[in-house]
Amino acid sequence: MPSNASPELRHLRYFLAVARLQHVTRAADALHVTQSTLSHQLRQLEELLGVELFDRVGRGVQLTEAGRTFQTYATRALLEVEDGATAVRELGSLLRGNLRVGVIHTYNATLLPPALARFINAHPGVHVVVEDLPALAIEQDIADGRLDLGIAFAPAGHPDIVAEPLFEEALILAVPPRHPAAPRSHIPAEELSGLRLALQTTRFSSRRRIDESLGSWLKGAIHLEMSSIDAMLKTLSLNGMGAVLFERAVPAGADFARVRITQPEVSRTAALLWNAQRTRSAAARRLAEAIHMECRPATHT
Structure with a gap:
């Protein structure tokens, strides 16, 4: 009983x-x-x-x-x-507290660091934990209350997640300077089938988005799949292949040409992810403001 x-x-x-x-x-x-x-x-x-x-x-x-x-x-x-x-703790100020953030690798390596540095300098008493995770894991951890804020994509796939758009980024062909496509500003998707290409592995939502949009042109062209974009770019700089990636995945200082893929053009929407049922903490809101400040258009070459 x-x-x-x-x-x-x-x-x-x-x-x-x-x-x-x-x-x-x-x-x-x-x-x-x-x-x-x-x-x-x-x-x-x-x-x-x-x-x-x-x-x-x-x-x-x-x-x-x-x-x-x-x-x-x-x-x-x-x-x-x-x-x-x-x-109750935040009735005073952000002198202390905890903030848990989940972010996909691309934005963890490019978008988050300057925003996080600004936040930490302004609020040194807040303890921040950042987890580098796939997009689906971020959504689930926010829904379960293990994360306060996420940086991934819109629209969200989980019913308890609200996505706050940040910016759009286009799909590109990233190639070393000596690659035949390097001088071009754009390339039709159908021409990808004649290239030797590298992509992220299928465990990533970005790869699934690429397959859904360009799968028919990529069959037979994919010769390398890696989970780490950093390692992929280092490999391509040595073997001369190209990679199909979203533009912010290629660091601004990397020695790669960025060729926009057209016919069709494919893009994704970066977003802040929030739990729809929870109160947004002051620390999460302040970091979100700092992230918005960093969302300037990516530089093209």
Whole structure:
């Protein structure tokens, strides 16, 4: 029978950690508590609710139907408490606090550093954690409350995420100076099929966008796939191949020609990502303002 007592915040935190990791030992390590303490708290929560929240599967655990239902409410309740605590702390000023940011690699290497430096100089008491993540992971972590702000793309694919557009960037062919296409200002997509090309791997949303738009012209032309754009550009500077990338992926000082791809032209929209259900912290708003200041059009050569 369920108890008349209500779950406490520690119950919610412990339950959500196990639900996310699907493993009691790993969750205990992440929470910095012993496995026996965590197991006891989970049993106590189940007794309070009068239901089983987890099924054991091998060495891990999975949520029961009751657990999945409770997860939605537990997440919402914990976020509300955290937002309330943040709002109270920020009644004074940004003398202290924490800010968690998720950003795709391209913008982490180009857009974020000057904005982040300006923010840190203005608010040295705020502890900032920046995670370099794929776009889908950023959206999920914001929805789950693990990140306060994201920098990825619009439109957002997650129903709980609001995307605030920053700028548009075009798809280009990036080539070393000695490449035959280097002197050109643009190249029709159909001509890509005759080149030797490098692209990011398919785990990235940018690659999936490229495949959706130019897949018919890229078949047979892709000879190299790499997850790291930095490593890709270093490789291409030595072997003379070209890469299909969005323009801000190529650093401003890189010795590469940027040839705009046309017929069709393909672009993506960079955006700040917010949790639609949460209060935006003062620290996140200030960093967002600094990021907007950096959103000038990319330089073309």
